[in-house]
């Protein structure tokens with residue numbers, strides 16, 4: 001609770017956008033340039049990750065930085081920064097260790113892993129060790145239930161964990177060694193991964209060739225292909241030019257009903273008439289032919 005209060009106090013500072021370097025400013029402008037003209041504010045999410053890559057968390061300075069560049073209020077930036085758990089309100093350690101304590105992982109050992117690491121590190125949820133090496137957090141489902149229990153270090157997966165293996169990972173991190181994740185790219189620092197999440201490509205050769213999935217993850221797709229099954233097509237219920245045909249034909253070309261773009265733009269009167277708005281009604285017709293809606 002106190003960490004949350006500390007974060008809120010920090011956010012109440014006026015903030016100073018000038019603390020960011022010219023290089024950081026150029027990166028932010030590059031992110032803004034990836035969005036359609038007049039919609040640069042859509043770059044706020046990646047820009048907050050960019051801020052974390054610079055400072056290790058979303059500081060009041062970072063909020064001022066985003067607000068100034070996007071020409072929105074600091075309150076608007078703060079509202080977003082305090083909504084998502086991936087935006088940290090306090091300086092984060094070099095390694096963010098996230099232990100899944102959601103239902104499946106928790107029952108299979110995640111709760112015990114978190115409790116053991118918390119005691120060993122002497123920190124609780126969102127706490128950082130005194131040497132600044134590790135921030136611990138318990139996490140909601142990390143979308144790797146097929147490898148439960150899992151933990152991530154700077155969002156890279158360590159699958160099928162035990163208390164002993166998790167202690168080993170943390171011990172290596174604290175001694176300055178980077179253990180190899182079970183799959184995906186090799187570890188980097190929290191600030192480095194935040195720059196990647198902001199949208200700047202990891203160019204390490206070993207990252208480019210890394211396999212991010214596992215046999216378990218792909219089992220459903222493999223079985224569906226073998227059985228010539230596919231999800232009911234969204235296009236089948238609302239025919240459009242070029243729409244996919246029989247949803248049970250084995251041709252996995254159509255969108256499923258779950259892919260149907262939501263007409264979120266209709267809640268924004270100013271935007272609902274703009275054909276370029278991702279997810280707008282005008283995009284729906286395009287999406288029914290099996291192509292992916294912009295911004296999805």
Ligand code: FES
Pocket residue numbers: 100101102103104105106140141142143144145146148149150
């Ligand atoms: S419950 Fe842990 S990854 Fe889903």
